Amino acid sequence: MxxxxxxxxxxxxxxxxxxxxxxxxxxxxxxxxxxxxxxxxxxxxxxxxxxxxxxxxxxxxxxxxxxxxxxxxxxxxxxxxxxxxxxxxxxxxxxMFRSAVAAAMTRAERFGVIGFVAASEARQRLALRGMGVEDRLAGWVPLDLPMEVLTDPEAPRTRIREAARALAATGAGAIVLGCTGLAGHLAAAEDAAGLPVIEPCxxxxxxxxxxxxxx
Amino acid sequence: MxxxxxxxxxxxxxxxxxxxxxxxxxxxxxxxxxxxxxxxxxxxxxxxxxxxxxxxxxxxxxxxxxxxxxxxxxxxxxxxxxxxxxxxxxxxxxxMFRSAVAAAMTRAERFGVIGFVAASEARQRLALRGMGVEDRLAGWVPLDLPMEVLTDPEAPRTRIREAARALAATGAGAIVLGCTGLAGHLAAAEDAAGLPVIEPCxxxxxxxxxxxxxx
Amino acid sequence: MxxxxxxxxxxxxxxxxxxxxxxxxxxxxxxxxxxxxxxxxxxxxxxxxxxxxxxxxxxxxxxxxxxxxxxxxxxxxxxxxxxxxxxxxxxxxxxMFRSAVAAAMTRAERFGVIGFVAASEARQRLALRGMGVEDRLAGWVPLDLPMEVLTDPEAPRTRIREAARALAATGAGAIVLGCTGLAGHLAAAEDAAGLPVIEPCxxxxxxxxxxxxxx
Amino acid sequence: MxxxxxxxxxxxxxxxxxxxxxxxxxxxxxxxxxxxxxxxxxxxxxxxxxxxxxxxxxxxxxxxxxxxxxxxxxxxxxxxxxxxxxxxxxxxxxxMFRSAVAAAMTRAERFGVIGFVAASEARQRLALRGMGVEDRLAGWVPLDLPMEVLTDPEAPRTRIREAARALAATGAGAIVLGCTGLAGHLAAAEDAAGLPVIEPCxxxxxxxxxxxxxx
Amino acid sequence: MxxxxxxxxxxxxxxxxxxxxxxxxxxxxxxxxxxxxxxxxxxxxxxxxxxxxxxxxxxxxxxxxxxxxxxxxxxxxxxxxxxxxxxxxxxxxxxMFRSAVAAAMTRAERFGVIGFVAASEARQRLALRGMGVEDRLAGWVPLDLPMEVLTDPEAPRTRIREAARALAATGAGAIVLGCTGLAGHLAAAEDAAGLPVIEPCxxxxxxxxxxxxxx
Amino acid sequence: MxxxxxxxxxxxxxxxxxxxxxxxxxxxxxxxxxxxxxxxxxxxxxxxxxxxxxxxxxxxxxxxxxxxxxxxxxxxxxxxxxxxxxxxxxxxxxxMFRSAVAAAMTRAERFGVIGFVAASEARQRLALRGMGVEDRLAGWVPLDLPMEVLTDPEAPRTRIREAARALAATGAGAIVLGCTGLAGHLAAAEDAAGLPVIEPCxxxxxxxxxxxxxx
CATH class of the missing domain: 3.40.50.1860 (Rossmann fold)
Known part of the structure; x- marks a missing residue:
C-alpha cells in the first residue's frame, strides 16, 4: 500500500x-x-x-x-x-497534530499543549476527539503571539518557558508544541518543563x- | 533530555x-x-x-x-x-505496543490487533487503558500459533490473512501486528485487509x- | 441577547x-x-x-x-x-443535526439515525462528539438513494420503513431523520418503527x- | 403517534x-x-x-x-x-430539565445550571446521567433561597447575577435555569453571564x- | 460512625x-x-x-x-x-444491587445480571450509572417468571441455567443474581456458567x- | 466453586x-x-x-x-x-484494593484514597482502571511516612487527620485507607472526615x- x-x-x-x-x-x-x-x-x-x-x-x-x-x-x-x-x-x-499527540502518548499518559492562539484550542480539541483522547489533555496554554514573533529565535522564549512550566504543574507527563512556528524552541521548552517535548514537524x-x- | x-x-x-x-x-x-x-x-x-x-x-x-x-x-x-x-x-x-497503537491512531480512528495467543489480550488491553484508548479497539484476533510457526515465512500466512480480513470487517481503519514475530508478514496482512498495517518493531x-x- | x-x-x-x-x-x-x-x-x-x-x-x-x-x-x-x-x-x-439529536434526547436515552448516504455517517458522528453523546447512538442506517428519489413522496418509502424497523431492533427509543430531504416521510418512519421520529427541520x-x- | x-x-x-x-x-x-x-x-x-x-x-x-x-x-x-x-x-x-439541557446542547458544548437548593444537584445529575451528558456540566450553583423569594420579581436578582457570572467563569457556553421559579429572571441572568440562558418552561x-x- | x-x-x-x-x-x-x-x-x-x-x-x-x-x-x-x-x-x-455489583467487581472486570422481569433492567441500569460502571455490564438476561415460580426450588432451574450460560457466552467474568427470589439457585447458576455468581442477600x-x- | x-x-x-x-x-x-x-x-x-x-x-x-x-x-x-x-x-x-474500592462504592458515588507514598498512586490508578472506576476517584492524598511510623498507634495521626479532611473537602462521600499499615487509624480518619472510611483488610x-x- x-x-x-x-x-x-x-x-x-x-x-x-x-x-x-x-x-x-x-x-x-x-x-x-x-x-x-x-x-x-x-x-x-x-x-x-x-x-x-x-x-x-x-x-x-x-x-x-x-x-x-x-x-x-x-x-x-x-x-x-x-x-x-x-x-x-x-x-x-x-x-501534524495527530502525529504529535500520538508521539506524546508513547511517552506519558497525559500531555499538555502549548498553543498558538486561544482560538486554536477548539480545533485541536476536535482532533483529540477524533482520536478519542480528549480526556488525556492535561492542559492547553496559548502563547497568543503573532506568527512573526513565534518564529523569532529569541523573542518568544520567556512566554514559551512560562507555558511549559505551567503545563508541567498540571501533572502532564509530556508536552506537544501546538504550532509549526515553535519548532526552533523545543530545547527551551524541554529545559523549562523537565519533560519530553514533542515537535510536530x-x-x-x-x-x-x-x-x-x-x- | x-x-x-x-x-x-x-x-x-x-x-x-x-x-x-x-x-x-x-x-x-x-x-x-x-x-x-x-x-x-x-x-x-x-x-x-x-x-x-x-x-x-x-x-x-x-x-x-x-x-x-x-x-x-x-x-x-x-x-x-x-x-x-x-x-x-x-x-x-x-x-512496542504503545508505539504501534499510537502509529495506528495517526492513520484511523479505530484499529484492530492481530494477537499472538488469546492470553495476550488482557495485557494489551491493560496498555490500551494506560493510553486511554481501549474503546478505539475495533477487534482483537489471536493467531494461537507457536512462536516457531509465526516466524516461518510461509506457514502462518493463511491464518494471518483470515485475521486481517476479520478485523477489516469490524470497521477497523488500521491494523496493529500484535507480536514481534509477525514482522515478516506485514505485506500479507495489508493485502488481505486493504488497510494500513502497523508493524511494532x-x-x-x-x-x-x-x-x-x-x- | x-x-x-x-x-x-x-x-x-x-x-x-x-x-x-x-x-x-x-x-x-x-x-x-x-x-x-x-x-x-x-x-x-x-x-x-x-x-x-x-x-x-x-x-x-x-x-x-x-x-x-x-x-x-x-x-x-x-x-x-x-x-x-x-x-x-x-x-x-x-x-439541524444538533437540534434533532437534542430533541431525540428528550424522548429516549438512545436514538438511531436514518442517514442520507454512507459517507454522511462520519460527519454526523463528528457532531455527536461535539455534543458528547456519540455513545447514545444506537444505530446509523443510510438510505443511499439519490436526493431526487428521497424527496419523491412514494419512491423511498420501502427503504425508509426498512431502515426504521432496523433501528427499532437496535433498542433505539427514538429515531432522527438524518437528511432534510426526508421531511415528507416522518409518518411512514413512525408507523414502521413504532417510535417517536424527529424531523430535523x-x-x-x-x-x-x-x-x-x-x- | x-x-x-x-x-x-x-x-x-x-x-x-x-x-x-x-x-x-x-x-x-x-x-x-x-x-x-x-x-x-x-x-x-x-x-x-x-x-x-x-x-x-x-x-x-x-x-x-x-x-x-x-x-x-x-x-x-x-x-x-x-x-x-x-x-x-x-x-x-x-x-423540563431534560428539555432545557437538550436546548442548551444546541447552543454550546458545555453548560452550567443555576439550581434551586443544594439538595437538587443530585437529582439533576441523575437526569444528566440518563441523558449521558453529565460530563458536559461545567458547573452547578445553587441559589438556596426560599421559593417565595425566588418568584419575587426583584429580591433574588443579586444572587442570580452572581450565580450567572460564576458559571460564565467556568467556561460554560450556556446556562440552564434549574427551577421553574426562576422564569422571570431570564433576562437578568443573560445580562450577567453574557451567555444564552435556557428557561425550562x-x-x-x-x-x-x-x-x-x-x- | x-x-x-x-x-x-x-x-x-x-x-x-x-x-x-x-x-x-x-x-x-x-x-x-x-x-x-x-x-x-x-x-x-x-x-x-x-x-x-x-x-x-x-x-x-x-x-x-x-x-x-x-x-x-x-x-x-x-x-x-x-x-x-x-x-x-x-x-x-x-x-442489595449496589452490594452485589461491588462484590462482582472484586472477582472480574465485567459481569452479567440475571434479572427478574424485563422491566427491571432500566432500574438496575440506573443504579449502575450511580456507581459509574454501566459499561462493565456484559449482559442482562431476564427470567420473566412469576415470583412464586422463582422461589420454587426446582421450577425455574432450566431457565436460570440457560440465562447463566448465555451470560457466560458474553465474556462476563462473574454473574449477579438480580432478584432476591433467586437466592436458592446460586449453585445451579454457578454450575451452568462456570463463573463466580454473586447472591445479593x-x-x-x-x-x-x-x-x-x-x- | x-x-x-x-x-x-x-x-x-x-x-x-x-x-x-x-x-x-x-x-x-x-x-x-x-x-x-x-x-x-x-x-x-x-x-x-x-x-x-x-x-x-x-x-x-x-x-x-x-x-x-x-x-x-x-x-x-x-x-x-x-x-x-x-x-x-x-x-x-x-x-485488598479492589475489595476496599468496591466497599466504598456501596456507600458513596465518589471516594478518596489516603495513600502510603506518592509512588503508590500510579499502581492504585491501574487497579481503578481495571475496575473501570478511575473517574470516581475524588482525590488521592499520600502520607509519605515510613512504614514504621504508619503502624505506630499515635505518630501518624495528625497527618492522617489532615489527609481525611482534605479528601472530605473534595466532595468524596467515602474514604479508602490505601495501605494495610493504616488499619489501626480507621476511627481517627472517620472522626476527622465525617465520612465512612473503608479499611482494606x-x-x-x-x-x-x-x-x-x-x-
Whole structure:
C-alpha cells in the first residue's frame, strides 16, 4: 500500500518563514532528502480562525490530486481538511497534530499543549476527539503571539518557558508544541518543563517514514 | 533530555529467532545503524502468561542500569515492565505496543490487533487503558500459533490473512501486528485487509528516532 | 441577547426541491411566518463529501454577514460550518443535526439515525462528539438513494420503513431523520418503527423559536 | 403517534404562585393557547428532598391516567416520575430539565445550571446521567433561597447575577435555569453571564410543540 | 460512625415467601444472629414497575425513622429509595444491587445480571450509572417468571441455567443474581456458567457486617 | 466453586509488624478463625516501587500453588500479581484494593484514597482502571511516612487527620485507607472526615467470607 519516494509536506498557510521553519525542523530530524516542503500560495497567512481552517481544504485537495507522492503531510497543527484529503488519494496522509499527540502518548499518559492562539484550542480539541483522547489533555496554554514573533529565535522564549512550566504543574507527563512556528524552541521548552517535548514537524516526519517504509 | 547515539532494543524473551526477526524489521525500516538489538538470556521463550510478563521486569531493569544508551525499546508487544524501567533511567524508554497503537491512531480512528495467543489480550488491553484508548479497539484476533510457526515465512500466512480480513470487517481503519514475530508478514496482512498495517518493531523504531533527534 | 423577527433558514446546498421541502416542513410545524428559507446558490447539489462540507462554510459566513436576522438555521443535517458561522454574528445559530439529536434526547436515552448516504455517517458522528453523546447512538442506517428519489413522496418509502424497523431492533427509543430531504416521510418512519421520529427541520425550528422568544 | 390538541403542563408541587409563574413563562413563549397548566394539589410546597421527588410519582400517574391530552409536561426541573408517567400513556411526556439541557446542547458544548437548593444537584445529575451528558456540566450553583423569594420579581436578582457570572467563569457556553421559579429572571441572568440562558418552561414548551406537530 | 448491634433488613415488597427466602440466604451466609429481616406490609407483591419502585420510598423512610439499628439493608435488587432512606439516618444504608455489583467487581472486570422481569433492567441500569460502571455490564438476561415460580426450588432451574450460560457466552467474568427470589439457585447458576455468581442477600450482608465492624 | 475452610491472607512484603497489623485488623472484624495471615519472607520490606510490585508475583504464585485454601487474599493495597495468581488456582483470589474500592462504592458515588507514598498512586490508578472506576476517584492524598511510623498507634495521626479532611473537602462521600499499615487509624480518619472510611483488610475479609460462603 506504500512505496518509497518523496514525502510531500504541505504548509496550508502562505507564510514563507513558517514554511522555512518546517523544512528546518525536518532537516534537523535527519530525514534523508525524502521530504519536500511546499506552501499553499492561496492559503491565509496563518490558520487562526474556523474560516481559515475550512478554506484550505479545497486547495489542499487539488494540490494532492496533481502532485504524486509516496505520502503527504498536512503541515499545520490543527490537521485541516484531513478527511477530505484522504478521500483524494490512496497514499498515507498524516496530520501534524495527530502525529504529535500520538508521539506524546508513547511517552506519558497525559500531555499538555502549548498553543498558538486561544482560538486554536477548539480545533485541536476536535482532533483529540477524533482520536478519542480528549480526556488525556492535561492542559492547553496559548502563547497568543503573532506568527512573526513565534518564529523569532529569541523573542518568544520567556512566554514559551512560562507555558511549559505551567503545563508541567498540571501533572502532564509530556508536552506537544501546538504550532509549526515553535519548532526552533523545543530545547527551551524541554529545559523549562523537565519533560519530553514533542515537535510536530519531526513527529509527522517520523510517522511518514514509518508509513512509507519498505516491507 | 536526549542525545544522539545507539538505541538499545531489548527483546525480553530469550528466543534467538525472534530477536533476529526484530533486527530484520528494524533494518528494513532503514534505521541507519542506530539500533542494537539484544535479547534477555534469562527471559522465557515467549511472553505468554502474566507470570512471564512480570518475571522480565527485574532483568530488564538491571540490563538498562548497566547499559548506556540514548534510548531503550522494550521489544515485546505487551510492554512488560515499562514503568519500572522508566524509573531506572532518564533516557526515553519506549514500548512496542504503545508505539504501534499510537502509529495506528495517526492513520484511523479505530484499529484492530492481530494477537499472538488469546492470553495476550488482557495485557494489551491493560496498555490500551494506560493510553486511554481501549474503546478505539475495533477487534482483537489471536493467531494461537507457536512462536516457531509465526516466524516461518510461509506457514502462518493463511491464518494471518483470515485475521486481517476479520478485523477489516469490524470497521477497523488500521491494523496493529500484535507480536514481534509477525514482522515478516506485514505485506500479507495489508493485502488481505486493504488497510494500513502497523508493524511494532518499525513503529517503536520511528518513535525512538524521534525521541533522540538532535534539537 | 435575542430579539423577535425573522429566522433565516439557509439550505447550504443549491437544490431547489430540497429547499422547497425544508419550507414545507417548517410550514407544517406551524411557525407563524417567522421563517424565511433560502438556498446557497453557489452550494453543491447535495452535501455528500467532506469537500462539499468544507466548501459551504465561506459562502454561509458571507450570507450571514450580509443578512440581518433574529436567528439563523443551517439547514443541512451535518451542521456544516457551525462554529465559523457563529463567529460572524451575535445572534443564535442552530444546526439541524444538533437540534434533532437534542430533541431525540428528550424522548429516549438512545436514538438511531436514518442517514442520507454512507459517507454522511462520519460527519454526523463528528457532531455527536461535539455534543458528547456519540455513545447514545444506537444505530446509523443510510438510505443511499439519490436526493431526487428521497424527496419523491412514494419512491423511498420501502427503504425508509426498512431502515426504521432496523433501528427499532437496535433498542433505539427514538429515531432522527438524518437528511432534510426526508421531511415528507416522518409518518411512514413512525408507523414502521413504532417510535417517536424527529424531523430535523421542525426540530431546528422549535429551537430557533425558543432561542428568539421574548423575555 | 401524536395529535394536535391541548398540552397538559403539570406542576407537581402545590404552590399556586409557582404554577402561575409557569403559565406566565409559557405565555411569554407565545404558545397559542395550546398549554393548560395545572398543579398537583396533593404535592409538597416544593420538591426539595428525595422523599418529595418520589412522593409525586403516584399522583402524577393518576392525573395523566384520567386527563386526556396530546402531550404532557412534568413541570419541575428535576423530572420526577418521568419513566413511571411514560408507562401510563402512549402520548409524549416531557421533563423540563431534560428539555432545557437538550436546548442548551444546541447552543454550546458545555453548560452550567443555576439550581434551586443544594439538595437538587443530585437529582439533576441523575437526569444528566440518563441523558449521558453529565460530563458536559461545567458547573452547578445553587441559589438556596426560599421559593417565595425566588418568584419575587426583584429580591433574588443579586444572587442570580452572581450565580450567572460564576458559571460564565467556568467556561460554560450556556446556562440552564434549574427551577421553574426562576422564569422571570431570564433576562437578568443573560445580562450577567453574557451567555444564552435556557428557561425550562419555554424549553419544554418548544419540545412539546415539536412532539405534537401535525405531520 | 457505626456500632455493633442488629442489622435491619427490609424487604420492600409484601411477599412472605420472598422475605423468608432473604432470611434463609442470610442464614446460609452464617451471619451470627445480627440480621433481622422484615417486610413492608404496605409494599406491593413485587417491585415490577417504576410506580412500585417509587411507592415504597415513603414507607421505607418511615420504618427506618421508627426502628433503631446499627445498619439498614434495602432488600430489593433495584435499590429503591436508597438516597431518601440515607437522608433519614446517620447509620449505614446498603442497597442489595449496589452490594452485589461491588462484590462482582472484586472477582472480574465485567459481569452479567440475571434479572427478574424485563422491566427491571432500566432500574438496575440506573443504579449502575450511580456507581459509574454501566459499561462493565456484559449482559442482562431476564427470567420473566412469576415470583412464586422463582422461589420454587426446582421450577425455574432450566431457565436460570440457560440465562447463566448465555451470560457466560458474553465474556462476563462473574454473574449477579438480580432478584432476591433467586437466592436458592446460586449453585445451579454457578454450575451452568462456570463463573463466580454473586447472591445479593449475602453480598449486602457482607457489606453490612463490614460497615458495622468494631474499630 | 467454593468450599468452607481457611482463607489464606498473604502479605507480600516481609514486614513482621505489618503482618501483625493485618491479623489484628481481621481479628477486629471478627472473622471466626477462618483467616490465616502469612508473610512472604522473600518479599521487600514494603511495596514502594514498580520493581517491588512486579517482584512479588512469582513468589506469590509459588506460595498459592503449594498451599491449599478455600480462598486467597493478596494483602497489599496495590493488588500485586492478581491476574497471575488467579491463573494458578480455581479458588477465589481477592485483592485488598479492589475489595476496599468496591466497599466504598456501596456507600458513596465518589471516594478518596489516603495513600502510603506518592509512588503508590500510579499502581492504585491501574487497579481503578481495571475496575473501570478511575473517574470516581475524588482525590488521592499520600502520607509519605515510613512504614514504621504508619503502624505506630499515635505518630501518624495528625497527618492522617489532615489527609481525611482534605479528601472530605473534595466532595468524596467515602474514604479508602490505601495501605494495610493504616488499619489501626480507621476511627481517627472517620472522626476527622465525617465520612465512612473503608479499611482494606476488613473489606477483603468480608469479600472472602462472601466468596466462600456455603450455598
Amino acid at each position: 506504500s512505496t518509497s519516494g518523496r514525502i510531500l509536506v504541505i504548509n496550508p498557510n502562505s507564510s514563507v518563514s513558517c514554511t522555512a521553519g518546517i523544512a528546518a525542523a525536518l532537516e534537523r530530524f535527519g530525514a534523508l532528502g525524502r521530504f519536500e516542503v511546499v506552501r499553499l500560495a492561496e492559503g491565509p497567512p496563518a490558520i487562526a480562525s474556523w474560516r481559515d481552517w475550512h478554506s484550505v481544504t479545497e486547495p489542499l485537495c487539488r494540490l494532492v490530486e496533481r502532485e504524486e507522492a509516496a505520502a503527504y503531510v498536512i503541515a499545520c497543527v490543527s490537521d485541516p481538511g484531513l478527511e477530505a484529503v484522504r478521500a483524494t488519494t490512496r497514499r498515507p496522509v498524516l496530520g 519531526a513527529a509527522a516526519g517520523a510517522m511518514a517514514l514509518l508509513a512509507t517504509a519498505p516491507q | 536526549s542525545t544522539s547515539g545507539r538505541i538499545l532494543v531489548i527483546n525480553p524473551n530469550s528466543s534467538v529467532s525472534c530477536t533476529a526477526g526484530i533486527a530484520a524489521a528494524l533494518e528494513r525500516f532503514g534505521a541507519l545503524g542506530r539500533f542494537e538489538v539484544v535479547r534477555l538470556a534469562e527471559g522465557p521463550p515467549a511472553i505468554a502468561s502474566w507470570r512471564d510478563w512480570h518475571s522480565v521486569t527485574e532483568p530488564l531493569c538491571r540490563l538498562v542500569e548497566r547499559e548506556e544508551a540514548a534510548a531503550y525499546v522494550i521489544a515485546c508487544v505487551s510492554d512488560p515492565g515499562l514503568e519500572a524501567v522508566r524509573a531506572t533511567t532518564r533516557r526515553p524508554v519506549l514500548g 518499525a513503529a517503536a523504531g520511528a518513535m525512538a528516532l524521534l525521541a533522540t533527534a538532535p534539537q | 435575542s430579539t423577535s423577527g425573522r429566522i433565516l433558514v439557509i439550505n447550504p446546498n443549491s437544490s431547489v426541491s430540497c429547499t422547497a421541502g425544508i419550507a414545507a416542513a417548517l410550514e407544517r410545524f406551524g411557525a407563524l411566518g417567522r421563517f424565511e428559507v433560502v438556498r446557497l446558490a453557489e452550494g453543491p447539489p447535495a452535501i455528500a463529501s467532506w469537500r462539499d462540507w468544507h466548501s459551504v462554510t465561506e459562502p454561509l459566513c458571507r450570507l450571514v454577514e450580509r443578512e440581518e436576522a433574529a436567528a439563523y438555521v443551517i439547514a443541512c443535517v451535518s451542521d456544516p460550518g457551525l462554529e465559523a458561522v457563529r463567529a460572524t454574528t451575535r445572534r443564535p445559530v442552530l444546526g 421542525a426540530a431546528a425550528g422549535a429551537m430557533a423559536l425558543l432561542a428568539t422568544a421574548p423575555q | 401524536s395529535t394536535s390538541g391541548r398540552i397538559l403542563v403539570i406542576n407537581p408541587n402545590s404552590s399556586v404562585s409557582c404554577t402561575a409563574g409557569i403559565a406566565a413563562a409559557l405565555e411569554r413563549f407565545g404558545a397559542l393557547g395550546r398549554f393548560e397548566v395545572v398543579r398537583l394539589a396533593e404535592g409538597p410546597p416544593a420538591i426539595a428532598s428525595w422523599r418529595d421527588w418520589h412522593s409525586v410519582t403516584e399522583p402524577l400517574c393518576r392525573l395523566v391516567e384520567r386527563e386526556e391530552a396530546a402531550a404532557y409536561v412534568i413541570a419541575c426541573v428535576s423530572d420526577p416520575g418521568l419513566e413511571a408517567v411514560r408507562a401510563t400513556t402512549r402520548r409524549p411526556v416531557l421533563g 419555554a424549553a419544554a414548551g418548544a419540545m412539546a410543540l415539536l412532539a405534537t406537530a401535525p405531520q | 457505626s456500632t455493633s448491634g442488629r442489622i435491619l433488613v427490609i424487604n420492600p415488597n409484601s411477599s412472605v415467601s420472598c422475605t423468608a427466602g432473604i432470611a434463609a440466604a442470610l442464614e446460609r451466609f452464617g451471619a451470627l444472629g445480627r440480621f433481622e429481616v422484615v417486610r413492608l406490609a404496605e409494599g406491593p407483591p413485587a417491585i415490577a414497575s417504576w410506580r412500585d419502585w417509587h411507592s415504597v420510598t415513603e414507607p421505607l423512610c418511615r420504618l427506618v425513622e421508627r426502628e433503631e439499628a446499627a445498619a439498614y439493608v434495602i432488600a430489593c435488587v433495584s435499590d429503591p429509595g436508597l438516597e431518601a432512606v440515607r437522608a433519614t439516618t446517620r447509620r449505614p444504608v446498603l442497597g 449475602a453480598a449486602a450482608g457482607a457489606m453490612a457486617l463490614l460497615a458495622t465492624a468494631p474499630q | 467454593s468450599t468452607s475452610g481457611r482463607i489464606l491472607v498473604i502479605n507480600p512484603n516481609s514486614s513482621v509488624s505489618c503482618t501483625a497489623g493485618i491479623a489484628a485488623a481481621l481479628e477486629r472484624f471478627g472473622a471466626l478463625g477462618r483467616f490465616e495471615v502469612v508473610r512472604l519472607a522473600e518479599g521487600p520490606p514494603a511495596i514502594a516501587s514498580w520493581r517491588d510490585w512486579h517482584s512479588v508475583t512469582e513468589p506469590l504464585c509459588r506460595l498459592v500453588e503449594r498451599e491449599e485454601a478455600a480462598a486467597y487474599v493478596i494483602a497489599c493495597v496495590s493488588d500485586p500479581g492478581l491476574e497471575a495468581v488467579r491463573a494458578t488456582t480455581r479458588r477465589p483470589v481477592l485483592g 476488613a473489606a477483603a475479609g468480608a469479600m472472602a467470607l462472601l466468596a466462600t460462603a456455603p450455598q
